[in-house]
Amino acid sequence: MKKGSSEVFSFKSRRQQRLDDGGQINRLEPINFTFDGKKFTGFEGDTLASALLANGVRLVGRSFKYHRPRGIYSAGIEEPNALVALRSGDRHEPNTRATAVELFPGLEAKSQNRWPNLLLDYLQINNLLSPFLSAGFYYKTFMGLPGWHFYEYFIRKAAGMGDGTKFKDPDKYDKKHMHCDILIVGGGPTGIAAAVTAGRAGARVILLDNHPTLGGQLNGELFFLDEKPAHYWIEKCVEELDDMEHVTIATRTSAFGYYDSDVVNAIESVSDHLPEPPDYQCRQRLWQIRAKRVILATGATERPLVFSNNDRPGVMLASAARRYVNQYAVRPGNKAVIFTNNDDGYKTAFDLARVGIEVVAVVDSRKKIPEHFEKELNEKEIEVIPRSVVVDTHGYFGLNSVEIGTLSQDGKTIESNPFIVSADLLAVSGGWSPNVHLYCHSGGKPVYNDAVEAFVPGALSQNGHSAGAAKGSFSLNDCLHEGHDIASTLVKALNFESAKQIIPETNEKNIVPIEALWRVPGKGKKFVDLQDDVTESDITLAHREGYVSVEHLKRYTTLGMGTDQGKTSNLNGQAIMAQEKAEPIEKIGTTTFRPPYTPITMGTLAGRDIGLSYKHTRRSAMHNWHKQNGAIFVEAGQWLRPQYYLDELEQPSKENMDTAINREVQTVRTSVGLVDVSTLGKIDIQGKDSAEFLNRVYTNGWTKLPIGKARYGIMLREDGLVFDDGTTSRLDECHYFMTTTTSNAAAVLSHMEYYLQVQWPDLDVKVTSVTEQWAAMALAGPKSREVLSKLLPTRNVDNESFPFMGVREFDIEGVPARIFRISFSGELSYEINVPADFGEFIWQRVLEVGRTYNIRPYGTEAMGIMRIEKGHVAGPELDGRMTAADLGLQKLLSTKKDFIGSKMMDREGLKDKNRPRLVGLIPVDKTSRVKSGAILVKDPTLAPPVPKLGHVSSSAYLSPTLGHPISLGFVSGDIIETSKKVWAVSPLHNESHELEITDPIFYDQKSERLHD
Amino acid sequence: MLIINCPLCGPRDHAEFTYIGDATKNRPKSDDISNDDAWYDYVYLRDNPKGLHEELWQHSFGCRCFVKVVRNTVTHQIIATGMPKEDLILDEKGFERSV
Structure with missing residues (x-):
């Protein structure tokens, strides 16, 4: 088609259709907007749809599948046809309903699903091909053939909705929690009447309506109430409600879901009717409303x-x-x-x-x-x-x-x-279908009502009471009375004095009953679902092919699967199926309505919980020091921990990650280092049965632990597998202090609370998390004792006074400190715990005192390498699948007592000698970097399936102490005994390396460095 | 969206709670030597009832109390709550709706 002809057509069709007077628009406020690039003018109070119609625009879109020209079909949220893309750039929003978009200055809208333009859409050929494009066509035709993935792209492109934007959403979204006695959904005649009655009774009321003003259907009709136009009554009621402090009216707020415990979620469109949100204002706000009673005055939708x-x-x-x-x-x-x-x-x-x-x-x-x-x-x-x-x-x-x-x-x-x-x-x-969606969300099952030829709410589920048109009462008089009556019943149930309201007289005529007409005989395309291009013949085809249940009908034909969720189409489709099956409609039933009632933005659901606010960030008390001193941080769960420090003695630092880590390890092995271990879980245990409790929770014995001593222990789950490890110290007769791994801190606490509260309530023990109350740092290295003695000049910290696994409470510079002589690195080491507020002060003090020994802070990487060198198990080894024996910790299993897991740990499969167990692994070439998670096999060249012999759990790409890479891993018992070598394969990275199996302790096997 | 009535704190949003599991399982006594079946049942076997279910929740973001909850798995209605070892007596019909 030539350019000229489309202009001729537009000229012909564009006739001003605005009436000279009347309506609820403000003719003094003209608003300019564009549709497909053409400029138009509407008025304040218009929707995009009404402004387009006023400008004589009838063609606004192309249909989903056949690309048929479509116009504006409705005047509300049920619109199946007039879907347009709104705004541009990062605020571009596809598939908005022109009938629900309030006009704002500069509004930009574009039609969708057409190419190159609305009048000339090449894919309208689909309409001519339509005899072939019946329900299930694409699947029947293409799915069996090779290359579905090839066709799929073009098929999806040919049928469809608008395109999304790939830009970041520039707007803010908020959430709000509200409580009320009575929530009224829908501000039409029913809802207003109910609000007045409930408000007068003194109940806390929230009244929601998705339109800019209250009135509902009254705004679209010429009704007289007490012989005056209805808006007089609306204004009078709104004025009265506005004066009641306990009544909240929320317009432009759409309830989209009714959940358990009478929670209704709604979206308030705070700024959608504006060109963009004002400064500091959100675009939309999610309301989560908990109501004692809900009145569903949600109205009805015409079919x-x-x-x-x-x-x-x-x-x-x-x-x-x-x-x-x-x-x-x-x-x-x-x-x-x-x-x-x-x-x-x-x-x-x-x-x-x-x-x-x-x-x-x-x-x-x-x-x-x-x-x-x-x-x-x-x-x-x-x-x-x-x-x-x-x-x-x-x-x-x-x-x-x-x-x-x-x-x-x-x-x-x-x-x-x-x-x-x-x-x-x-x-x-x-005819009209009650909007039973929210009632259905609440758990209700709608029933078919022959008198109104529609599904109406059935028995009450939860406390959501339907009234008015939503209940199938379509006369205005009934709506007003039902609104008043239900509100007055509910306020009484909530112990309010019921209030009187005189319901105005209406000018309605008696109603002659509807006679169902589900389809008209004829040969052309009879659309049931306009948005999804589902025709009557698609439904009869589905019936012939056996897709007769409503759920199958929906999925086979896509009936009701569009953004409108079949608001105008569901019942017609179900009724046609009922006729085909020669069954009553109530036997056919409805598909399940699920939230949301109308499309909602992802932004509203996310609210402010995005970016850094998506989850908590936990920082230790020394965080600021780390940040100012070259730390590179790593996320450990919610914690931010220094991974390593770039040495800033030279500016800019000449170090990289590898050299920094290497230096940190060597510092600790040869001199002294300091690491922040505040993230370890810390649990305070008190009570006279604490020792007995620890005895049941840990696998080893605890009754003989003296005051002033720490002990390492492992915990099992009831199924006999290892749960967590850590040290616990006895601070006093009935006072213990437990540490857990960083990642299991919360789980261990809950685990212990469970046994104390549910299984052994007779034990006198209290457990409390003190992770955040104590800042902890490990002073490690052969010079650590010298640093400690300088820190505590008046105390004797020699090997006899403060032996390995000793615990002492000292003051450092007036700060009460608990010092534990325990070691994760394999060196002589003291873990210093001080109240969190003094963490940074003591940390700096230790570094100051240690300066003469070249003390340096070290991060999690160096710590991890040293524990691998020492063969200590950590998170990657304690993966929930290991027995104590798998980890080489069978010596910690007491045979003299019962403990959690002791009954199940001796099962046959867990005692199997061939279970993979902890080993050390060294690449044969002494240089290859083996990835943790690599699978161990006998021969990497074998064709799959290759038997798995184990896996690599932790890897140090270079042990600075040994001069080559080392790993920890698990290898089947029989392999350890028969073979000295395995291959680590990592097919995703296309890597394989030959490894030598060794003892898991690479460094100081006799642990001499810890004890002296 | 559930409201759980914590016996110590009163009615609270379920977001404050952590679901623990079936409350009907009793841990075999420690001195039940080699009572394998009882242990197997306690550790591994769980029913998936349609209707009323006794379960444990922990008020993790509150008093940390373990709460026994009788919940209808079909409607999600919470019929009763109490301390872990409390016997919760139920009306046969379960929850009576007001109004």
């Missing part, structure tokens, strides 16, 4: 009718046509046909006629026509065609004519030859 070509721009829901006329003062068309199976069509006809739209005919499929409309119909000269249906429509880019035919008595055929009338608006009403 389309299913007939041939029912998707053209110009076809819309009757209630939407009324809302455009009444609320937005927009003519959605100039010549209208109305197609209905209930009284809604008549209301629509009158509202349209009132603003000068020519109403050609009301096509009513019912046998019985409401007589009470006759007078007004005659006055306005509107023709009613009873027992008739719209058989087909015409007009490619927008409706231009409608075919009307008479329905046979059984409703299965068209009796007479259809006749054609010209029309650019076809307002349809297939």
